Amino acid sequence: MARLPPAVARLRAAVRHGLADLPAGSLVLVACSGGPDSLALADTAAFCAPRMGLRAGLVSVDHGLQEGSAARAAGVAAWARGAGLDPAEAVTVAVGAGGGPEGAAREARYAALDAAAERHGASAVLLGHTRDDQAETVLLALVRGAGPRGIAGMRAVRGRYRRPLLEIARDDTHRACAERGLEPWADPHNTDPRFLRSALRPALDSLVGVLGEDLVANLARTAALVGEDTDHLDALALAALDECRAASGPDREGAGDGPGPERTADGLDAKRVAALPAPIRTRVLRAWVLESGVDGAELNHRHLAAVDALVADWRGQGPAFLPGGIEIRRSDGWLTASAP
DSSP states (O other), X not given: OOOXXXXXXXXXXXXXXXXXXXXXXXXXXXXXXXXXXXXXXXXXXXXXHHHTTOEEEEEEEEOSOSTTHHHHHHHHHHHHHHTTOSSEEEEEOOOOSTTHHHHHHHHHXXXXXXXXXXXXXXXXXXXXXXXXXXXXXXXXXXXXXXXXXXXXXXXXXXXXXEOTTTTSOHHHHHHHHHHXXXXXXXXXXXXXXXXXXXXXXXXXXXXXXXXXXXXXXXXXXXXXXXXXXXXXXXXXXXXXHHHHEESSOOOOTTGGGSSOSEEEEEEEEHHHHHTSOHHHHHHHHHHHHHHTTOOTTTOOHHHHHHHHHHHHSOSSOOOEEEGGGEEEEEETTEEEEEEO
């Protein structure tokens, strides 16, 4: 019996581990662009899932941003059906203009994947991000000053989404495609310097040349360690949020002078929040303002610093203004959130 190529063996072990907790009969959908990472993942899932008592399907999202994208997505879906993946479909999305091209495409893609998961009753959606993608994410977070939440990078499991290849090197997905006779698509966006992640890749390659081959693995391991710490602090913050929350706070400012703004969240006891350690306090405030309807993608450190100043540096200042027109005010010792 021929020995299984090492790259193929590593991918199969990673996918088996990533799906081990799913109940028998569960459907997993692979998000596949046709690139080497997602194609290798789809091929591996097609092999592993039925042997684990699971069903595997595929969704290829056509963003409509490149010539021939519709035909390519349809071709990926046709390949998937031949590989035994069912359902296998190509889905076309309309990419909006907001949030930059990368962010808008990502938003449209995840909306399509969520819809496909709901439509087919999938238990999980598999993404082909590798250890190299994780290292790039950590560097991007450092460049942007994103803090621990950004440095924690992508999670192996987040809701219905799973990244079973997050500890697998990108070289392994390329080797697995070659060993399995797969013909991946080379996305020109991956080398287009207009996109920040693509522009970063040559810089990361240069750093590897200077600092050694372990750099990518070390960055990915840093993400995992920071992620564990972040999850623990987030859990402590949620418990503290419950303790600081007001079931019924004082009336909002101006309530006696007219209808005023609509109240969007329960209040917080400002003194209780101020007494929390800073890493917990800022997480409490972040979780609370997200409850008020603020888009987490638009919330940045300046917004949170303004809200934090209402409790940690209170001098009678006016409200903090957040995305979506949300206002955070302090009155009579309570923080309240309101929208226009």
